[in-house]
Amino acid sequence: MTDVEKMQDQAAVSKQHLKEAAEWYAALADETLAADIKQQWQRWISASSAHGEAWARIESVAKRFDQLRDDGTGTRAPASETLHSLQERRVTRRRTLKTMLVLAGIGSATWLSLSESPYLQMADYVSAKGEIKELALSDGSKAWLNTSSHMDVHYTTEQRLIHLLSGDIFIHTAADSNRPLIVETSHGRLRALGTRFSVAEEGDHTVLAVFEGRVEVDIGQGLNRIIDTGEQISFSKETWGVLRGADPARQAWVNHVLLANDIPLVDLLSQLERYRFGYIYVEPEVAQMRVMGSFPLDEPDVALEMLAASLDISIDKPIPWWVHIRSKNK
Structure with missing residues (x-):
């Protein structure tokens, strides 16, 4: 181990x-x-x-x-x-x-x-916890690193290669007919076909959401497919997930917004926890409350206050880095 x-x-x-x-x-x-x-x-x-x-x-x-x-x-x-x-x-x-x-x-x-391991800290581009970093790449493409993300960039005369080591990126590609833009994750290679898209490393799989253009995904062994505008898919080294509509939340974070569209409270808090130091504990009796709305990623504690104002929950902080969320009636 x-x-x-x-x-x-x-x-x-x-x-x-x-x-x-x-x-x-x-x-x-x-x-x-x-x-x-x-x-x-x-x-x-x-x-x-x-x-x-x-x-x-x-x-x-x-x-x-x-x-x-x-x-x-x-x-x-x-x-x-x-x-x-x-x-x-x-x-x-x-x-x-x-x-x-x-x-x-x-x-x-x-x-x-x-x-984090020294290997990750030596990446070409690194974002700190709670940071969303906007980057202008040498070919005119734009990239955004989500919180606690790491990527390497290797441009040659033949291709533009971005290696996502951890976390999430959003890319708006610049046109270059002579050099395809490739994004590599631990689960496959993605070839951009004039696009805006997000890529996230999520444990044992990668999630791709395409918001403009198309992306070709190759997971090896002859398993490849093209994902079109408005589509989202997860994949591992061996299998494909279910093709679904692109989740707007996978683009909203670029604008420092956590978007919740009728999702369980526990899922929203899991995302919010990525942007603040400490641990958020939510009691089971309120974990599945449905949440809708937009919340500021730059101010996660303000987001918590917004949740407390709109839901029947109480937010306690026994010490600053420990947040305990329970029912107001408990």
Whole structure:
């Protein structure tokens, strides 16, 4: 098992425990709660070694926040006060969360982008978490990198080759009859035929959505097909997914908009989570609520507030990087 796989496995079994530990941390910092809260917390810690491990991670994150505040005398306030003072001093949320997570070194799949392999970081073009980067390529084509994406570009006299290493790209190709524009992913090769299209690496498959022109897709072994304007398809190295209409959301992110067209809340939050540091936990009883609307990708916390205003949900933040979404009636 690779280091990344170990981290992903660790994250899968500890998210619930981390959620509980974060809530305990918030409870212990609240002086208005019952006096026996510390005894209840100690019983929770003693109940499982996994609880102790989760608490150690949360405590580590909080302690490292102490390093972000110094009053000039060499002393630092408790972590809970530090979190509050950071907000008062208007340190940006993105910068605060990034510093917190880098210092903590938490091994969660949600935050793997903080420890990306050197190979990815050496890509020709890289976008940070939460960043949407617009690029002007040397042939006149335009490309947009979605959040946490990586691509290489290799132009020769015979072809224009773009290698998508991870994440999503949107491309508006420039005409060049002598050099076809090829996009490679780990699942196949796409040949642009005068187009605007998006390509996304999504785990064990790639998703192509064509918004203008056509794209020829070759997954090897003589398996190739042409995808026309308004069509979308997923594919792996061996199989094709179902051909469907192009999802407008796969183009909307270029304009920094998260578009929801009657999708489950949990799916929208999964997308929104890609643009902010931290973890969003949604309770099962509200996970399948249907959502419609447009939400700002540049301000994911504003998007969360918009959701709270339009749906029967409550959004709690026990600590800044942990968001807990539940029913208002619970």
